[in-house]
Amino acid sequence: MIRPLSSKGKLVAKTGNEIAAEAMRQIEPDVVAAYPITPATEIVQIFSQFVADGIVKSKYIAVESEHSAMSATIAASAAGVRAMTGTSSQGLCFMWEMLYIASGLRLPIVMVAVNRAISAPINIHCDHSDTMGARDSGWIQIYSESVQEVYDNIIQAVRIAEQTKLPVLVTMDGFIISHCMELVEVYNDDAVKSFIGEYTPERYLLDIKNPYTLGSLDLQNYYFEHKYQIAKAMIDAQTTIVNIANEFTKCFGRSYNLYEKYMMDDADMAIVIIGSAAGTVKMAINELRSQNIKIGLIKIRVYRPFPKDNIAIDLANIKSIAVLDRSDSCSGAFSPIYSDIVSSLYSEGITTPKIISYVYGLGGREITIEHIKNIYKTLNQIMLGKDQKDCSIVHYINLRK
Numbered sequence: 001m002i003r004p005l006s007s008k009g010k011l012v013a014k015t016g017n018e019i020a021a022e023a024m025r026q027i028e029p030d031v032v033a034a035y036p037i038t039p040a041t042e043i044v045q046i047f048s049q050f051v052a053d054g055i056v057k058s059k060y061i062a063v064e065s066e067h068s069a070m071s072a073t074i075a076a077s078a079a080g081v082r083a084m085t086g087t088s089s090q091g092l093c094f095m096w097e098m099l100y101i102a103s104g105l106r107l108p109i110v111m112v113a114v115n116r117a118i119s120a121p122i123n124i125h126c127d128h129s130d131t132m133g134a135r136d137s138g139w140i141q142i143y144s145e146s147v148q149e150v151y152d153n154i155i156q157a158v159r160i161a162e163q164t165k166l167p168v169l170v171t172m173d174g175f176i177i178s179h180c181m182e183l184v185e186v187y188n189d190d191a192v193k194s195f196i197g198e199y200t201p202e203r204y205l206l207d208i209k210n211p212y213t214l215g216s217l218d219l220q221n222y223y224f225e226h227k228y229q230i231a232k233a234m235i236d237a238q239t240t241i242v243n244i245a246n247e248f249t250k251c252f253g254r255s256y257n258l259y260e261k262y263m264m265d266d267a268d269m270a271i272v273i274i275g276s277a278a279g280t281v282k283m284a285i286n287e288l289r290s291q292n293i294k295i296g297l298i299k300i301r302v303y304r305p306f307p308k309d310n311i312a313i314d315l316a317n318i319k320s321i322a323v324l325d326r327s328d329s330c331s332g333a334f335s336p337i338y339s340d341i342v343s344s345l346y347s348e349g350i351t352t353p354k355i356i357s358y359v360y361g362l363g364g365r366e367i368t369i370e371h372i373k374n375i376y377k378t379l380n381q382i383m384l385g386k387d388q389k390d391c392s393i394v395h396y397i398n399l400r401k
Contacts, residue, residue: 008191008252014184016147016177020086020112021046023154025056026192029110030081033061033072038124039174040088040114066091070098070111077107078214080204082158084109088174089116092130096137099167103138103230105214108161109168111139112154115275115326116174117363125364126174128275128326132336138230140168140237141304145278147172147182149301152254155187158196159244164237166230173276175364187252195251234305241302258307260299261314263289267296269379270315272341273324274300277360277367281324284372295376300337308344315345320382321355322375324397328359334394335359354382356390360397371397 005011014022020043024032032051034044044060051060059076063069069085076083087095092113102109113131117123131141140160144150150172157168172178203212218226238258245256260278263285264270271281278299288295296318298311315321325335333339338357345353356378360367375397381387 005185009185009187011183012186013181014147014186015042015179015181016144016150016172017042017114017179018046019147019151019184019186020154020172021050022186023151023192024084025050026187026189027082027084027155027158027196028056028193029058029084031059031061031073031076031083032085033063033069033076033083034085034087035063035066035069035091037066037088037091039116039178040086040091040112042178043086043112043114066094067098070095070102073109073111074098074102074105074107077102077109078105078204079206080201082199084111086112086114088114089118089124089130092134093118096134099134099137099139101215102167104226106165106230106233107167108165110154110157110161111167111169112150113169113171114174114178115171123363124174126176126276126326127362127364129328129362131169131171132327134169135304135336138166138234139304140164140166140234140241140302142168142170142302143274143300144170144172144177145276145299147177147180148184148254150177151184151186152248152252152256153301155192155195156241156244156248156256160237160241162199163240163244164233166233166237171275176276191251195248238302238305238307256301258300258302259311260297260301262297262299264296264298264314267294267318269295269320269322269376269383270298270318271295271322271324271372271375272298272300272315272337274303274337275326277324277326280367280369281372284369284376287369288373288376293376295379303337306340306344308340308347311341312344312348312350315341315353316348316350318353320379321353322358322379323355324358324360326359326361328362328394354388354391356382357394358397359394365398367397
């Protein structure tokens, strides 16, 4: 069902890449520096055409690598302007060193990352190994289920970055979202510009009347404190993200939070997931609910900072939980989201729920409604006190034997 339009928007058919470029056009950052990589190429390709056609006043910098893209974006942000970029997979990996510099210098950069598997072997399809690998780099991470969410998340990300003084990464699943077309409510240019407001940095390198040093040597006396400041800013960012989401709702009518609860009010069992596959899980839950099966969903939107306290409360009384990761830790322990969920519950002294780990969709492998229904069967057995051994191992969905 299509939600009624707000007074500030119109319905258009767009892919995830197209809507990301459209959001960037409306934001009109001062600088965009990028290097093309599948499946994110279209974002900067479309935006560079906006620049070439004079539709935006932004400066587009075509660099020689993703490392250079992030370096140029950092330099632009440090100089005092709004700066954005986009990448995927190996490109994000090539930025690794610079990701930590962007957060360490507290620069409000916004990056759109199209999730794609990391080589080797070479694969251009979706999983979350790229952004999960960057989960502790000091970047706020916001995941998108749909094309609409990509658009809304990018608009909010500008405000979030500038208020928290932390870089923000907005993701979408490669090809599943980036290349698939949906009806999207696109807001009026003036409404978007009014929402994000003018950028007035507290200090910047080109302010010659108030010079300061950025990126100086930081040894034993102060490095620890500066890293703690980033960690604390991430924790404090949760309040800012929620406040901005509430403002967004007032302006555009769409509601967002750190995570979404679906059919959770009376649930005995729950699935936790991130990204586009949440839509598949919702369809499966609808079918199971029609059979009076009490199962719900937690869809994480903001993965960093991880909303551990609220999630622990919402999962405390659930009897059995399945956590689905589209990445594998390869460490012999458990995958990223599963580890975060278990740690969140344990830190609150909550040990009642039985939690099972699933890895799915690596390299774009399909996950279906039937796969979700099979997960329910396992959850039900665990809830009834059977198959407890399933909670001590990682399960792989749709893996050929």
